[in-house]
Amino acid sequence: MKIEGKHYHTIWLKDNNPEVIEVIDQRLLPHQMEVYEVNSVDEAAKAISDMVVRGAPLIGVTAAYGLYLACLKNPSNDHLIKAANTLKASRPTAVNLAWAVDLMMKELMDFSENERVQKALTMADKIKADDIEVCRNIGVHGLNIIRNLYQKHQRTINILTHCNAGWLATIDWGTATSPIYQAIAEGIPIHVWVDETRPRNQGANLTAYELLQQEVPHTLVVDNTGGHLMQHGMVDMVIVGTDRTTAQGDVANKIGTYLKALAAKDNNIPFYVALPSSTIDWDLNDGLKEIPIEQRSGEEVTSIWGWTGEKMQKVQLSPTGTPAANYGFDVTPARLVTGLITERGICSASSEGLLTLFPEKAPSNG
Numbered sequence: 001m002k003i004e005g006k007h008y009h010t011i012w013l014k015d016n017n018p019e020v021i022e023v024i025d026q027r028l029l030p031h032q033m034e035v036y037e038v039n040s041v042d043e044a045a046k047a048i049s050d051m052v053v054r055g056a057p058l059i060g061v062t063a064a065y066g067l068y069l070a071c072l073k074n075p076s077n078d079h080l081i082k083a084a085n086t087l088k089a090s091r092p093t094a095v096n097l098a099w100a101v102d103l104m105m106k107e108l109m110d111f112s113e114n115e116r117v118q119k120a121l122t123m124a125d126k127i128k129a130d131d132i133e134v135c136r137n138i139g140v141h142g143l144n145i146i147r148n149l150y151q152k153h154q155r156t157i158n159i160l161t162h163c164n165a166g167w168l169a170t171i172d173w174g175t176a177t178s179p180i181y182q183a184i185a186e187g188i189p190i191h192v193w194v195d196e197t198r199p200r201n202q203g204a205n206l207t208a209y210e211l212l213q214q215e216v217p218h219t220l221v222v223d224n225t226g227g228h229l230m231q232h233g234m235v236d237m238v239i240v241g242t243d244r245t246t247a248q249g250d251v252a253n254k255i256g257t258y259l260k261a262l263a264a265k266d267n268n269i270p271f272y273v274a275l276p277s278s279t280i281d282w283d284l285n286d287g288l289k290e291i292p293i294e295q296r297s298g299e300e301v302t303s304i305w306g307w308t309g310e311k312m313q314k315v316q317l318s319p320t321g322t323p324a325a326n327y328g329f330d331v332t333p334a335r336l337v338t339g340l341i342t343e344r345g346i347c348s349a350s351s352e353g354l355l356t357l358f359p360e361k362a363p364s365n366g
């Protein structure tokens with residue numbers, strides 16, 4: 001998508017130096033647009049854990065290029081296994097990370113060491129390119145929901161979203177934002193309520209920035225506003241992303257998503273989750289019991305980063321010594337999810353729904 005009129009992806013090979021990966025440093029957006037260089041697999045893992053890059057699909061693609069950098073340094077089995085483990089340990093909840101690493105490792109092990117660099121780069125490039133097409137298709141399918149709402153209401157459609165499941169969380173298009181961008185392109189009037197999304201404020205910093213750049217009408221709200229908006233008929237649908245969705249349709253997403261789903265249910269408002277199939281964990285069923293929830297530093301809760309007008313600065317919010325808990329994600333049970341919007345279409349948040357779209361994932365009878 002565009003930043004100041006110039007088209008970007010979120011990750012790319014450095015010009016004239018294919019041994020360096022470049023990403024947008026999302027910790028500085030929207031106030032500074034800075035390119036961050038990744039020169040090794042350890043730097044890729046740190047960029048993920050420090051949230052230089054974030055968002056399940058982008059985390060997966062970054063890990064894929066991280067494995068490519070590992071091959072450049074040392075393509076041996078031992079080194080790649082160590083590199084894979086380093087990448088997978090960087091953040092626990094987004095399944096795209098393990099999905100990308102495991103996919104590549106499975107193939108790389110079948111190649112000789114001197115073939116692995118090129119094979120790894122080809123695979124990373126394909127995972128990146130596939131993500132763009134997958135997210136575009138999520139938008140194509142999700143657009144039908146918005147069209148139907150517009151035909152029903154014949155007025156601006158109000159959509160609430162949580163955190164950033166935009167193009168900055170992917171390579172392009174986004175997941176939750178792809179239907180929005182495509183509806184805007186079709187001329188459907190849309191307004192987006194943007195949850196600020198404490199404590200890292202991905203909504204205030206990233207989603208608001210994206211929508212401003214793409215000229216999508218929106219209003220930033222504090223996280224606890226959504227229920228009020230829904231009670232007063234100001235939300236027509238909720239659409240969010242996910243970091244890991246189970247084979248039964250339980251959805252892990254940024255902390256606070258579950259509360260929005262409860263409010264949507266109570267107000268009979270459709271609650272959709274947009275996701276690429278790479279975010280489905282087919283090995284898990286019970287999300288509440290099985291999805292690992294990242295716990296980050298309490299300092300992200302007790303302080304906040306902001307722009308002084310000249311530089312980013314951290315400001316302390318709570319008294320020194322106040323303990324803080326910082327759960328990064330929560331799990332929305334499938335029963336609260338109206339539907340899953342995938343690259344293959346829309347289905348119910350259930351194993352039946354998912355297997356209708358992905359029949360190849362049905363357990364083998366053998």
Ligand SMILES: CSC[C@H]1O[C@H](OP(=O)(O)O)[C@H](O)[C@@H]1O
Pocket residue numbers: 054055056057162163164165166169170174175176202240241242243253254255328
């Ligand atoms: C399309 S995945 C976006 C997903 O990732 C975000 O988490 P984080 O910013 O911590 O990586 C959030 O849960 C979004 O919904």
